[in-house]
Amino acid sequence: MSTFHENYTREEYIQKMDSFIETQISEFKINSIGNLVLLYASLNRSISNNTYSIKRARIIQYFNKGHFIQPHTFQVFVRYFNNTENENRDLEHWTKNDIEANALRISLEIKKFLTPKTT
Incomplete structure (x- = not known):
């Protein structure tokens, strides 16, 4: 089973993923x-x-x-x-x-x- 599937319901993991995604898309001039x-x-x-x-x-x-x-x-x-x-x-x-x-x-x-x- 993948790390994501093991952790996707944990609040800490969700916040970490949200932060990562925000960092990645902030570079885009939407x-x-x-x-x-x-x-x-x-x-x-x-x-x-x-x-x-x-x-x-x-x-x-x-x-x-x-x-x-x-x-x-x-x-x-x-x-x-x-x-x-x-x-x-x-x-x-x-x-x-x-x-x-x-x-x-x-x-x-x-x-x-x-x-x-x-x-």
Whole structure:
């Protein structure tokens, strides 16, 4: 039997695990532009708080059925923002590196949009 199964009902163990989880997720910029996608309300409700891999599969399935997905949102779920410095092929998890890479891509797009074009 695993340590978790032996201890998961003990209050001290629960507090220790909660503290560990809090420490791990505090590094994530959850309320960052790099962690933002736009979805239809009905699609957003249907994927809810599922894991990234489930959300990713549902978004791609929705798109493949001919439904419109905002381009940025689709690009996030197919990891379009990856470049040679950030090659993340892990399709199961959304990580801190993904958030930062996506935020950088958004930043570059905004700068490109706001930079006056010279003729």
